[in-house]
Amino acid sequence: MTRVLAASLLGLLALCFWLGADGPGQAQSASRFEDAPQARAALALARQQAVRARARAERFEREAASSAQASDKAQAESAALAARIQQVEAGIGIAEAQLALINTERRLLDIRLGERREPIVQLTSALQTLVRRPLSLSLLAPGSLRDTVYLGAVLDSTVPLVRETTADLRAELDRAAVLQGEARDNVAARRASEAQLAQRRTELVAMAQRERIDARRAAGAADREALRALALGERARDIDGLIEELEQVGDLRERLAALPGPIPRLSDPSLARTAAAAPPPSPTPSATAPPRRYRLPVDGRLVAAFGSREDGGGRRNGLQLLPRSGAQVVAPGAGRIAFAGPYRGYGTIVIIEHANGWTSLVTGLSELAARVGQNVVAGSPLGMAELRDPLVALELRREGEPVNPLDFIV
Numbered sequence: 001m002t003r004v005l006a007a008s009l010l011g012l013l014a015l016c017f018w019l020g021a022d023g024p025g026q027a028q029s030a031s032r033f034e035d036a037p038q039a040r041a042a043l044a045l046a047r048q049q050a051v052r053a054r055a056r057a058e059r060f061e062r063e064a065a066s067s068a069q070a071s072d073k074a075q076a077e078s079a080a081l082a083a084r085i086q087q088v089e090a091g092i093g094i095a096e097a098q099l100a101l102i103n104t105e106r107r108l109l110d111i112r113l114g115e116r117r118e119p120i121v122q123l124t125s126a127l128q129t130l131v132r133r134p135l136s137l138s139l140l141a142p143g144s145l146r147d148t149v150y151l152g153a154v155l156d157s158t159v160p161l162v163r164e165t166t167a168d169l170r171a172e173l174d175r176a177a178v179l180q181g182e183a184r185d186n187v188a189a190r191r192a193s194e195a196q197l198a199q200r201r202t203e204l205v206a207m208a209q210r211e212r213i214d215a216r217r218a219a220g221a222a223d224r225e226a227l228r229a230l231a232l233g234e235r236a237r238d239i240d241g242l243i244e245e246l247e248q249v250g251d252l253r254e255r256l257a258a259l260p261g262p263i264p265r266l267s268d269p270s271l272a273r274t275a276a277a278a279p280p281p282s283p284t285p286s287a288t289a290p291p292r293r294y295r296l297p298v299d300g301r302l303v304a305a306f307g308s309r310e311d312g313g314g315r316r317n318g319l320q321l322l323p324r325s326g327a328q329v330v331a332p333g334a335g336r337i338a339f340a341g342p343y344r345g346y347g348t349i350v351i352i353e354h355a356n357g358w359t360s361l362v363t364g365l366s367e368l369a370a371r372v373g374q375n376v377v378a379g380s381p382l383g384m385a386e387l388r389d390p391l392v393a394l395e396l397r398r399e400g401e402p403v404n405p406l407d408f409i410v
Contacts, residue, residue, distance in 0.1 A: 039100040046093035049299045057083035082381040085328040088197045095190035208369045226372040246338045291333030291354040293378040294408045298323040306404040317402035318395030327385045331376040357399040364392040
């Protein structure tokens with residue numbers, strides 16, 4: 001019984017040291033989470049983002065399948081692909097948060113195992129000494145036989161207690177082995193998601209290139225409009241001036257589009273008098289409605305709210321979001337791209353003209369997937385966030401006046 005107990009304790013001790021050390025295949029810690037509550041909050045948020053992104057992707061895919069016009073179909077397809085990219089990004093966030101929780105539990109388990117190693121080492125050392133002592137020497141040594149018999153009686157009563165005491169330890173060691181397996185599986189799943197993300201982004205880039213080629217073949221007006229937008233950007237003193245000039249250009253374009261075409265001559269003059277006497281239609285509430293299905297341009301953590309203090313002392317005109325590195329950025333609402341490109345002090349930006357005098361400004365992009373003059377829907381890809389220190393800002397304006405975008409998020 002002594003030999004069996006010594007061998008069991010030796011096995012427990014060896015497993016204790018092996019699981020406590022950084023063995024091969026141990027996953028790296030998710031260092032961007034400070035503690036377990038933060039990781040659990042991030043896990044819940046990432047799961048919500050994954051569900052919402054999947055719902056958007058399925059809705060856009062249905063719209064693409066039912067669209068009769070090629071332009072509407074292309075918009076829905078690109079928006080669906082962007083939503084799938086955000087779904088994969090959320091899946092990576094889930095994997096990172098789960099890995100952080102696993103590593104936190106493993107560290108706590110290592111601390112508990114470390115506290116129990118020293119008593120096991122001492123007990124194992126004593127048992128090894130007893131097992132290795134030959135019985136013949138015990139018979140020759142004075143009093144040793146009596147001590148051996150006494151020790152045997154003590155062990156008979158102690159072995160059940162030792163086994164009961166080490167039962168919790170064996171359970172914790174089993175849990176440590178399970179956690180190590182979960183960490184390996186988690187890392188493998190995250191690598192698979194990253195490979196899928198790279199493939200989806202490649203598909204989105206190819207789709208954007210095809211759309212640009214089709215637009216250039218259709219007409220050269222898009223290139224001329226892009227050049228005019230860049231000229232406005234060079235001339236504008238600041239971002240407010242740029243948005244004001246773009247709004248003036250947009251108002252002029254809307255007025256020109258609203259001009260009546262050639263009026264056919266009526267055979268009956270009374271019909272003309274009746275038409276002239278009809279009162280003009282009164283404005284409807286929809287003439288001032290905000291963009292439909294308005295949303296945040298990127299999934300991330302809100303780090304600066306609308307109206308908060310800037311470093312210079314002024315008030316912020318929009319929101320600041322902290323997304324994943326290189327996260328997918330999409331259009332917050334349906335409209336028309338009025339400006340897309342670098343702008344001094346803001347990096348690469350996109351300005352979207354919505355209906356009824358609303359305008360959105362999105363800053364903090366590293367790569368563009370949109371072009372000036374392009375019509376977009378809420379969820380169409382605009383580009384990617386920065387790879388280092390990503391920070392995406394959103395401003396929403398009603399006839400030039402900044403408003404809080406969170407009041408219109410659906």
